[in-house]
Amino acid sequence: MKLSDQKGLVIWMLGLSGAGKSTVSNLIEAQFQKEHIFSIQLDGDELRKGLNSNLGFSMDDRAENIRRAAETAKIIANKGIIVICSFITPLNEHRALAQQILQEMYFEVFVDCPLHICQERDVKGLYKMAQHNTLKNFTGISSAFEKPENPDLILLTANLTAEQCCDQLYTTVSAKINSIQLA
């Protein structure tokens, strides 16, 4: 699999906190590295520490978070690089915004994991805080998450291992990259 010099791709991983976005992103990045394909990760938590540090978790701020992330991804992907984005992206309008910015480079992956499993995993201890009301506007608890309407791929992370999810993603993205090249 080779990516042409001109065309990049943005793999937009969305889903609840703890669904597995970062875990699968790390695995696919390593897989790309093995194949000598250059990719870059953009992660919601990381962007919120810097570029988006002035944003909170209201729906307006969440939309602005996504807009800045998508515009950043666009600049990078326009250089022919694969960008792997991990953002909760809770509403359909946020996904539509990212797609509008990224156009045909947008490849939507729903990292699908039931809320109760994410709560059990509670990787960062945030669900516990949200349940005890010490964290406001937390997605799935006190802030909405809409099921995506038409993702390019769904990864069922509660039923499969992270490695199996990465394999599925790699296979689907390879096909997409090949189709971009042929276009």
Ligand code: ADP
């Ligand atoms: P997110 O980035 O969506 O907030 P993380 O990747 O940080 O989620 O955390 C997901 C957790 O779920 C990790 O502890 C990971 O090991 C675990 N996990 C179990 N099965 C899977 C899977 N199939 N895919 C991804 N993560 C998984």
